[in-house]
Amino acid sequence: MICCFMMINPLFAQKYNIIVKGGHVIDPKNNINEVMDIAVKDGRIAMVAKNIDPKEGIQVVNAGGFYVTPGLIDMHVHVYQGTNLDQQYMNGPASVTPDGFTFRVGVTTVVDAGCAGWRTFPDFKKNIIDRSQTRVLAFLNIVGDGMRGGPFEQNLKDMDPKVTGQYAIKNREEIVGIKLAHYSGHEWEPTDRTVEAGKISDMPVMIDFGGADPPLSIEELFMKHLRPGDIFTHCFAQLASGREYVVDPVAGKVKPFVWDAIKRGIIFDIGYGGISFAYSQGLTAVKSGLYPHVISTDLHIGSMNAAMKDLLTTMSKFLAMGMDLQSVIKATTSEPARVIKKEELGNLSVGSDADITVLNLRKGKFGLFDHTGYKLEADKKFECEMTIRAGRIVYDLNGIANPVIVSGRR
Numbered sequence: 001m002i003c004c005f006m007m008i009n010p011l012f013a014q015k016y017n018i019i020v021k022g023g024h025v026i027d028p029k030n031n032i033n034e035v036m037d038i039a040v041k042d043g044r045i046a047m048v049a050k051n052i053d054p055k056e057g058i059q060v061v062n063a064g065g066f067y068v069t070p071g072l073i074d075m076h077v078h079v080y081q082g083t084n085l086d087q088q089y090m091n092g093p094a095s096v097t098p099d100g101f102t103f104r105v106g107v108t109t110v111v112d113a114g115c116a117g118w119r120t121f122p123d124f125k126k127n128i129i130d131r132s133q134t135r136v137l138a139f140l141n142i143v144g145d146g147m148r149g150g151p152f153e154q155n156l157k158d159m160d161p162k163v164t165g166q167y168a169i170k171n172r173e174e175i176v177g178i179k180l181a182h183y184s185g186h187e188w189e190p191t192d193r194t195v196e197a198g199k200i201s202d203m204p205v206m207i208d209f210g211g212a213d214p215p216l217s218i219e220e221l222f223m224k225h226l227r228p229g230d231i232f233t234h235c236f237a238q239l240a241s242g243r244e245y246v247v248d249p250v251a252g253k254v255k256p257f258v259w260d261a262i263k264r265g266i267i268f269d270i271g272y273g274g275i276s277f278a279y280s281q282g283l284t285a286v287k288s289g290l291y292p293h294v295i296s297t298d299l300h301i302g303s304m305n306a307a308m309k310d311l312l313t314t315m316s317k318f319l320a321m322g323m324d325l326q327s328v329i330k331a332t333t334s335e336p337a338r339v340i341k342k343e344e345l346g347n348l349s350v351g352s353d354a355d356i357t358v359l360n361l362r363k364g365k366f367g368l369f370d371h372t373g374y375k376l377e378a379d380k381k382f383e384c385e386m387t388i389r390a391g392r393i394v395y396d397l398n399g400i401a402n403p404v405i406v407s408g409r410r
């Protein structure tokens, strides 16, 4: 009797929940760069092989002609969205909600870049992290209140390395580093306190200089204050004042000490944002072989409809600048996972969480511009066909799954 039941009930007949068939898999951590099938079972990667029988899958995804990558990681976003109008990114209107901006562009993990400090993190966790289908990790702000804006982020008295570092340790499932942002003074004290919290927690720090004018020396930052593994975000920004940049625009060259910083292990993160990326920096850098370790968006209300738009547009710009496809995928999968010390993420190893992205590298005529108005004409642009998060299809642009069932929240 049991046998008969199994034969007529397809749920018992098939071994896998999903099989992604015929896509060109790019999995930099496992050195895979060829057409492969992927089987998913109980939320995890069950098999990556040349030819998996489609009859074994409850849902079969036709990924022929597409690239299949680990679920993308956006290592710099602002997602502590809230209704306190005077609080900017911390429980305020300058942040966005994660699920509305992630799956449609292939992102399965975001790392919030310091919206919350130790005092506000419990609310962030309760209202955003625990309620999102997107995996939300965080850099904890060195400021106890987080990104509350204005004088709150200039307040040295609220930058406590011990409390911040110890709080990060207690919440290490979600907290992956310490953030300094927006500080406009000339002292190194905020940077040093952030690094101190990073030492206490054994986590990397992410530094976004505010707007000291004249700017603080980034050579001194890289060589004297940061540790190997610490992150310099907005690395290809070129603003009129307030921050030193990595490419000397007059000489048209990457500054010599930047290569030493790379050798020392300083991590370069794009953090594109509203005005924190310019081709005047990026083109020279990429052409000189200075690839960013991590490509990220700095997603917030001011960048999402401007030049930045989303992670796939940002990745397309790096392709257009001459960065190779493998490196672009690595900078949004295994490399951010390594940087935040969550190496279980950003790959398609058997047994890991089944976070998978199916990308169409569309051919056509595209205009990819930066905030200065400089535009690259491109003949290729990424589009997200499908996103699978923890073994469930959460986004399917053209219904390439059979049967077409998307397990979004209803």
Ligand SMILES: [Zn+2]
Residues within 6 Å of the ligand: 076, 077, 078, 113, 271, 273, 298
């Ligand atoms: Zn940011």
